[in-house]
Amino acid sequence: xILRTLLGxxxxxxxxxxxxxxxxxxxxxxxxxxxxxxxxAHVPNAWVAYLSIxxxxxxxxxxxxxxxxxYDHVAHSAAELGxxxxxxxxxxxxxxxxxxxxxxxxxxxxxxxxxxxxxxYIGYLLVRALSEDSERGAKVAAIVGIIGSLDVPVIHYSVxxxxxxxxxxxxxxxxxxxxxxxxxxxMTSLLAFTVLFIYLLTLRVHLQQLHTARxxxxxxxx
Amino acid sequence: xxxxWIALAYGIVSMxxxxxxxxxxxxxxxxxxxxxxxxxxxxxxxxxR
Numbered sequence: 001x002i003l004r005t006l007l008g009x010x011x012x013x014x015x016x017x018x019x020x021x022x023x024x025x026x027x028x029x030x031x032x033x034x035x036x037x038x039x040x041a042h043v044p045n046a047w048v049a050y051l052s053i054x055x056x057x058x059x060x061x062x063x064x065x066x067x068x069x070x071y072d073h074v075a076h077s078a079a080e081l082g083x084x085x086x087x088x089x090x091x092x093x094x095x096x097x098x099x100x101x102x103x104x105x106x107x108x109x110x111x112x113x114x115x116x117x118x119x120x121y122i123g124y125l126l127v128r129a130l131s132e133d134s135e136r137g138a139k140v141a142a143i144v145g146i147i148g149s150l151d152v153p154v155i156h157y158s159v160x161x162x163x164x165x166x167x168x169x170x171x172x173x174x175x176x177x178x179x180x181x182x183x184x185x186x187m188t189s190l191l192a193f194t195v196l197f198i199y200l201l202t203l204r205v206h207l208q209q210l211h212t213a214r215x216x217x218x219x220x221x222x
Numbered sequence: 223x224x225x226x227w228i229a230l231a232y233g234i235v236s237m238x239x240x241x242x243x244x245x246x247x248x249x250x251x252x253x254x255x256x257x258x259x260x261x262x263x264x265x266x267x268x269x270x271r
Contacts, residue, residue, distance in 0.1 A: 019232070034224035038231045045235065084242060088235055095231045099224070196239070203246050210253035217257065 004206075007199040014192030018044075021185035029182075035100050040185055042092040044193035045085050046114075050152055051197055052082035053117070056124075057149035060142035069212070070205075072138040075145055077204035079124045081197065086118045101165060109162035113155040120148035 022040030029036035055078035063071035093111065094104045105111065124144045131137025159168045170177045171186075178186070 023228070023232075035227060037224075037228050041231045041235050084238070088238060091234055092231045095227055095234070099227050200243065200246070203243075203250060207246060207250050207253065210250065210257055213257050214253055 004199065004202050007195060007202065011192060011196040011199050014188065014195055018185065018189035018192040021181075021188050026182050026185040027179070032100055035096065036182070038092060038096040040189045042089060042096055043186060044189045045092055046089040047190055048193045048197045049082055049085040049089050049117070050156075051194065052078045052085055053121070053149045053152050055201070056082060056121075056145040060145040060149075063138065063142050064146075072142070073205050073208040073212070074201070075142060076128060076138075077201055077208055079121050079141075079145060080204060081200055083118065083121045083125060085197075086114065086121065090114060090118060106165055108165045109158040110155060110164050110166035113151060113158050117148065117151045117155060120144070120151060124148060 018040065022037055026037065026040070028034045056075050059071045059075040059078065062068070063075060090111075093114075097106070098104050124141055127144055128137050128141050131140065158164060159166050171183075176183060
């Protein structure tokens with residue numbers, strides 16, 4: 001409880017610092033001008049979306065293998081966060097695209113595969129919500145979660161595999177194509193969103209456990 | 223006007239995350255009240271002084 005509160009406070013401090021670096025300290029881009037500041041809101045959302053889906057993949061495999069409820073709780077919570085952050089990555093990407101590319105949306109490989117990921121995990125949540133047998137629902141959702149996560153490497157490498165409008169990664173292992181003040185702003189935002197993700201995930205898992213405890217106690221009363 | 227686009231992006235992200243976190247925290251508080259006190263820790267001293 002105290003640890004979770006501390007995580008929440010740390011996330012707020014880092015988010016405010018990241019916003020300060022992104023909006024004030026970071027210089028405008030040579031080509032995009034001040035529009036580049038939208039990157040500090042867009043990239044961290046996409047990063048946390050990846051992180052959420054990776055969590056769904058690992059915990060879904062563990063659930064199918066060990067059948068322990070905690071893995072299912074974490075997978076369910078991470079999938080919900082995955083939908084949230086993928087939605088925000090798509091929204092901020094469209095807001096960045098309109099002034100820079102001249103269009104809200106284009107049928108570009110990166111954009112389409114990200115939209116597919118968003119739809120897959122909405123489907124994951126629907127499978128859970130509509131299932132009457134919770135154990136069977138968890139099993140089917142775990143399979144959907146594992147298959148859906150295969151889209152993440154496709155999204156990541158789509159800018160290399162296909163001819164796209166979306167720019168390739170600016171930070172590749174051993175090769176950073178970014179000025180130091182911009183890199184500092186981006187890294188601070190990435191750290192802030194990672195801490196926020198851990199905070200939200202622990203809170204969401206706690207809610208899931210409380211919900212299960214409540215359902216079980218009501219079943220006992222009946 | 224870059225300021226408007228930047229404000230739109232940051233505004234949407236902030237509002238969505240604030241509303242989601244607030245709803246999550248409220249739901250946790252409600253269920254904590256409904257479920258009651260949590261079980262005591264499993265590991266305790268055998269002979270408390």
